[in-house]
Amino acid sequence: xxxxxxILATVVLFLASLGLAQAPGDKQPYVxxxxxxxxxxxxxxxxxxxxxxxxxxxxxxxxxxxxxxxxIPTVLTLNAPxxxxxxxxxxPAGEDMAFAFAPNDKLSVYSGDFTINAVLKAPAKAAAGSxxxxxxxxxxxxxxSACYPPRxxxxxxxxxxxxx
Numbered sequence: 001x002x003x004x005x006x007i008l009a010t011v012v013l014f015l016a017s018l019g020l021a022q023a024p025g026d027k028q029p030y031v032x033x034x035x036x037x038x039x040x041x042x043x044x045x046x047x048x049x050x051x052x053x054x055x056x057x058x059x060x061x062x063x064x065x066x067x068x069x070x071x072i073p074t075v076l077t078l079n080a081p082x083x084x085x086x087x088x089x090x091x092p093a094g095e096d097m098a099f100a101f102a103p104n105d106k107l108s109v110y111s112g113d114f115t116i117n118a119v120l121k122a123p124a125k126a127a128a129g130s131x132x133x134x135x136x137x138x139x140x141x142x143x144x145s146a147c148y149p150p151r152x153x154x155x156x157x158x159x160x161x162x163x164x
Contacts (some may be wrong), residue, residue, distance in 0.1 A: 029055075029058075029143070029151075031055050031141065031151075033155060034053070036049060036050075038160065039120070039157060041084070041121075041162070043163050043164065044122065044124035044126075044164070045122065046119055046122075047120055048117050049157065050115050051115065051155065052114075052115050053113065055112060055114070056141070058143050059111070060110065060142055061110050061139040061141050062107070062139070062140055062142075063091070063093070065091075065108060066107065066108055067105070067106065067107055067108050071107070071140075072138075072139070072140040072150050074091070076089055076091075076116050077136055078118060078134070080120065080131075081132065083122060083161055084120050084122055084126070084131055084133065084161070085120070085121045085123075086119070086120060087121045088118070088119040089117070090117040092110070092115060092116070093108075094108030094110060095108070096108060097109055099142075099144055100144055101145060122161045126161050128162055130158050131158065131160075131161065132158055132159075133157055133159055135154075135156075136155055137152065139151065
């Protein structure tokens with residue numbers, strides 16, 4: 001490769017990367033998670049943890065049980081440490097809404113604020129201590145005219161196991 005063709009290739013790659021960048025003012029859908037307060041769990045017991053999420057005001061996301069197989073559901077995945085187990089996840093019911101891109105179809109979506117409850121258990125022999133629970137919320141956000149590529153946001157909170 002000559003020096004000139006190397007410079008040309010660099011310029012082409014640079015210009016291509018500019019085309020992939022977002023223009024100023026482009027809106028991107030977002031979902032945020034509110035911090036989870038102190039979670040305390042007695043060894044040998046279970047507790048419910050509420051995780052509150054907020055969707056950007058101009059967007060909606062498919063519910064956990066969308067109405068069509070081709071729609072991407074909202075899914076929370078939690079990875080608990082050895083001292084804990086995730087016994088259950090309880091998703092809210094979706095809201096049935098129709099949109100301009102499919103006026104005759106009602107879609108099951110979340111918009112605004114929604115809460116997912118996780119039931120965590122600690123075995124009776126669980127060691128006392130503070131344990132991180134980590135995971136992700138995977139979703140596909142849409143506005144009234146288009147859907148965006150699926151995304152994930154991190155989910156993390158601490159659980160303190162106490163002995164009787």
